[in-house]
Amino acid sequence: MKRYLDQVTLGQAIECMITSFPPPERTAQVPILQAKGMITTAPVYAGYTVPSADxxxxxxxxxxxxxxxxxxxxxxxxxxxxxxxxxxxxxxxxxxxxxxxxxxxxxxxxxxxxxxxxxxxxxxKKGEDLSGGELILPRDHLIRPTDIGVLAACGITEVEVKQISIGVIPTGSELIVSGTLPGPGQVVESNSILIEAMLGGRGVVCTRYPHIPDDPDLIKEKVTTALGVHDLVIVTGGSSAGTRDYCETALAELGEVLFHGVAIKPGKPALLAKIDDKPVIGLPGYPLAAHLVLRELVIPLLRTWGAVKPQAGQLCRVELGQNTVSDCGFDEFINLSIGRVSGRYVGLHQSRGASVQMSLVRSNGYLHIPASVEGYEAGSAVDAVVTAGMDEVERTLLIAGVHGEPLDLLGSAVKAWGGTLLPCFCRRENGIQGLLQRICHATMIDSPIPSQGPPRPMIRVPFGGQGLVTLHLAKLQVGIVSKEGLGIEDLAGRTIIEMPASSPEEEVFENALRRCRLANASAQIKTEEVMKHIGGIAQTVSDGLVDAGIGTSQSAAPFGLSFVPLGFISYDLLIDEDLSRDEPIASMIAAISSPEYREALERSGYITDFTGEIYHLPPCPGVGPSDEIPW
Structure with a gap:
C-alpha cells in the first residue's frame, strides 16, 4: 500500500519551505488603484511641491x-x-x-x-504638505487606500511593487467547471478559485490553468510549463495515498520531494517539491484541507518573500460548548461559531469533515489544538482566533438544533436588523441541552402537529424546561408526492424514499398510517435509501427511482407530480425567557415578527398564521431528563 513518505510537523514544514526557497526578485509597475495591499520595492518621492503656492x-x-x-x-x-x-x-x-x-x-x-x-x-503655505523630492512612501511599505490618495495628489499614477506569480493546476478526473450541474461521481472544481480569492490582492498574481485528469504524464507536462513562467506552482488534488493520486510520483520524477505528509488536520496529504529551484506545493483535494494548507503553509511562505505583510488574527477567550477530541501528535484546526451568551464568549465547533465547505461559511473563528494536546472538555476556556472581527461576534446569534429552511430565511432577516445568525446543527435533544447550559442563544426544533389550532409541539426538555419558551417560526404542510396520485392507503407494495429515523416527516407518515388503521401496512411498504439529487425528493420521484416520497406541494408542482396532504410540521425556536430582552436575541425576535420575514416564508410555501407568537412551557416538576413534556 502506498504511504506518506516523510510526515513532518507543522513547524518543520514551515521551516523547510522558508529555508529552501529564497524570495524571488519579481517586480511590477502597476497603476496606483491596483496597488492596494501590495508592497513597494523602492522609496517613492514627490515629483512637485504640494501645495505649489500659498x-x-x-x-x-x-x-x-x-x-x-x-x-x-x-x-x-x-x-x-x-x-x-x-x-x-x-x-x-x-x-x-x-x-x-x-x-x-x-x-x-x-x-x-x-x-x-x-x-x-x-x-x-507653499509646501505645507510635501516639498518636491520629499519621501512619500519608504521601501517595503504596505500600500493602504490613504497612501493611494496621497500618491494621486502628488501626480503619481504608477508605483513599483513586489509581485509573486503563482500558477494553479487543478487535477482530478472527477472535476467539472463551476456553473455545470454535477452528475454522479462528479465534483465542481472550486479549489483554484479559492486559492485566487485568498491570495489575490496581496501582491500575488494567480494564473488558474484548466483542470486536468488524473494522469501523471499530463501533470508533469503542466507543472513543467507553469514553472517556466511562475515563481510558485500549486497543484490541487492527487496528493493523498490513493491508487489514483499521482501528484507525488509525477513531482518526484521532475525534481525532489522535500516532504509528503504534514501532521495537521485537516490537510495531512500536503506535499512540497523542489523543481528547478522553485517550490511546487501539492494541496489536498478536500476544500477545508486546501484552505488550511493555504492559510498555515502557503501564506507564511509568501510573507517571508515580502509579498504579504503579517496579519495577526485577533484572539478571543472562549468557553467551548462541546467536548473537543484531537489526535495527539497532530496540530488540528477546528472552525468555530463564536458568540456572546450570558455575558461570556462561547465557541461551538462546526463539522470537522474536510469536505464540508459550509463549515467555513457558518464559522467566524477557529481553534488551534497543538500536537501535544489531546483535546479539551466542554466548558474549557481556550484562545480562539476570530476571523470576522469582534464587532460581528458581539452581534452573532448561535442557534443549535435541527436544520430547516425557516432558519435559513431567518438568517437573512436577522442581517437586515444588523445581526448574524450562525447555525450549529445537532440532534434536537443535544440542542435543548445546550440551551439549558446557556451555550447557545436558541435551539431550533421541528415537530409534527395537528392541523388545527396554534402549533404546540411535543418536546422533551430536562428538568421541566423551567424558564424556556417556544417562539413559533412557521408551519409546513407535508404529504405524499407521486406520479399516480397515491394516497396513504395505496402505498402497500410500493417503494417510498426512506425517511430519517425519528424525523418529523417519519412521524407524520406513521401518524397517518395509524389514523387510517393501516399500522400493518408499513411492513408492506418498501423503503429505498436514495441519494438526494439537486432537486431533492420530488426530483427522485420524477426520475422514477421510487414510487413516492414525503414532500410538499411546492416541491411537487415543478415536476408535474401529485400531492396528497398528510399533516403539518411546526418549526419553532426554543429560547430562555430571561435572555429574550438581551441583544442580539431581542433583534432576532423583532426580525421574526417583521413583514419581510413572513413574506419570505410564504413565498417558500410556509404557513405564517402564528409566526412570531411565544408559548410558555407549562411547569412539569416531575419530568426527568428524557421525559416528554405534554402541552
Whole structure:
C-alpha cells in the first residue's frame, strides 16, 4: 500500500519551505488603484511641491492682516483691500491672511469684521504638505487606500511593487467547471478559485490553468510549463495515498520531494517539491484541507518573500460548548461559531469533515489544538482566533438544533436588523441541552402537529424546561408526492424514499398510517435509501427511482407530480425567557415578527398564521431528563 513518505510537523514544514526557497526578485509597475495591499520595492518621492503656492484654506476674503488691528465688537472695521477667494485659490500679492466669509458681513460693498486677524490665518503655505523630492512612501511599505490618495495628489499614477506569480493546476478526473450541474461521481472544481480569492490582492498574481485528469504524464507536462513562467506552482488534488493520486510520483520524477505528509488536520496529504529551484506545493483535494494548507503553509511562505505583510488574527477567550477530541501528535484546526451568551464568549465547533465547505461559511473563528494536546472538555476556556472581527461576534446569534429552511430565511432577516445568525446543527435533544447550559442563544426544533389550532409541539426538555419558551417560526404542510396520485392507503407494495429515523416527516407518515388503521401496512411498504439529487425528493420521484416520497406541494408542482396532504410540521425556536430582552436575541425576535420575514416564508410555501407568537412551557416538576413534556 502506498504511504506518506516523510510526515513532518507543522513547524518543520514551515521551516523547510522558508529555508529552501529564497524570495524571488519579481517586480511590477502597476497603476496606483491596483496597488492596494501590495508592497513597494523602492522609496517613492514627490515629483512637485504640494501645495505649489500659498492658497486659501477657507472661502472668504484675502486681506492684509494689518488692516484688522483694533477691530472688536463695538468697533467694527471696514476692509478696503479685501479680495474674494474660494478654498484653494492662490493668495493675491500683498495679502497675508484670509477672513472666513461667516466671520464678516458686507456693507456698502465692503466686508466688515469685529475681530482682528493674525498673519497667516486660514492660509495653506507653499509646501505645507510635501516639498518636491520629499519621501512619500519608504521601501517595503504596505500600500493602504490613504497612501493611494496621497500618491494621486502628488501626480503619481504608477508605483513599483513586489509581485509573486503563482500558477494553479487543478487535477482530478472527477472535476467539472463551476456553473455545470454535477452528475454522479462528479465534483465542481472550486479549489483554484479559492486559492485566487485568498491570495489575490496581496501582491500575488494567480494564473488558474484548466483542470486536468488524473494522469501523471499530463501533470508533469503542466507543472513543467507553469514553472517556466511562475515563481510558485500549486497543484490541487492527487496528493493523498490513493491508487489514483499521482501528484507525488509525477513531482518526484521532475525534481525532489522535500516532504509528503504534514501532521495537521485537516490537510495531512500536503506535499512540497523542489523543481528547478522553485517550490511546487501539492494541496489536498478536500476544500477545508486546501484552505488550511493555504492559510498555515502557503501564506507564511509568501510573507517571508515580502509579498504579504503579517496579519495577526485577533484572539478571543472562549468557553467551548462541546467536548473537543484531537489526535495527539497532530496540530488540528477546528472552525468555530463564536458568540456572546450570558455575558461570556462561547465557541461551538462546526463539522470537522474536510469536505464540508459550509463549515467555513457558518464559522467566524477557529481553534488551534497543538500536537501535544489531546483535546479539551466542554466548558474549557481556550484562545480562539476570530476571523470576522469582534464587532460581528458581539452581534452573532448561535442557534443549535435541527436544520430547516425557516432558519435559513431567518438568517437573512436577522442581517437586515444588523445581526448574524450562525447555525450549529445537532440532534434536537443535544440542542435543548445546550440551551439549558446557556451555550447557545436558541435551539431550533421541528415537530409534527395537528392541523388545527396554534402549533404546540411535543418536546422533551430536562428538568421541566423551567424558564424556556417556544417562539413559533412557521408551519409546513407535508404529504405524499407521486406520479399516480397515491394516497396513504395505496402505498402497500410500493417503494417510498426512506425517511430519517425519528424525523418529523417519519412521524407524520406513521401518524397517518395509524389514523387510517393501516399500522400493518408499513411492513408492506418498501423503503429505498436514495441519494438526494439537486432537486431533492420530488426530483427522485420524477426520475422514477421510487414510487413516492414525503414532500410538499411546492416541491411537487415543478415536476408535474401529485400531492396528497398528510399533516403539518411546526418549526419553532426554543429560547430562555430571561435572555429574550438581551441583544442580539431581542433583534432576532423583532426580525421574526417583521413583514419581510413572513413574506419570505410564504413565498417558500410556509404557513405564517402564528409566526412570531411565544408559548410558555407549562411547569412539569416531575419530568426527568428524557421525559416528554405534554402541552
Amino acid at each position: 492658497v486659501a484654506a477657507m472661502d472668504g476674503f484675502a486681506i492684509c492682516s494689518r488692516e484688522t488691528t483694533g477691530a472688536r465688537d463695538q468697533v467694527p472695521i471696514s476692509l478696503s483691500t479685501a479680495v474674494p477667494v474660494n478654498t484653494g485659490n492662490p493668495i493675491p500679492r500683498g495679502c497675508d491672511a484670509v477672513v472666513m466669509i461667516e466671520d464678516c458681513w458686507l456693507e456698502d460693498g465692503r466686508p466688515h469684521i469685529r475681530k482682528g486677524i493674525a498673519p497667516g490665518m486660514n492660509i495653506r
